[in-house]
Amino acid sequence: MLKFDEFFESHGKNLLSQLELSEELAEQLKRTAKKGFDLVSQLVKTNPPCHLVSADEDDAFNSEEHDVATGCPKEGIVKFTVAPGVLSGYQLLMKPVVFTAMKEAETIC
DSSP states (O other), X not given: OOOHHHHIIIIIHHHHHHHXXXXXXXXXXXXXHHHXXXXXXXXXXXXXXXXXXXXXXXXXXXXXXXXXXTTSOSSSEEEEEEEOEEXXXXXXXXXXXXXXXXXXXXXXX
16 A cells, blocks of 8 residues: 555645645645545555445435535535545445535535
8 A cells, every 4th residue: 555655755745836835834734634644544454444435416415325514405416525425345434425406406505
């Protein structure tokens, strides 16, 4: 499995230079990215391995499968996934958080 330091050396420095962030913000972004990288590494090392799951755009919102983002209607259709869910084997450990829209209006919350 790829280590964060190798990944950051290959991709992160170039990305940070394009964003033109202050040193403080760049370091904060690097720490946050490392936490996310470490979490994904832990998920795939579990037995059975965990997978990140997202909802498909235009699927009907289903409270059994999705959590709705704050302020969005708890009905309608999924417009996009805000945060992925976690699936271990066949067990959903955490539902994906989604933005929804009413079918008629198509206005995203």
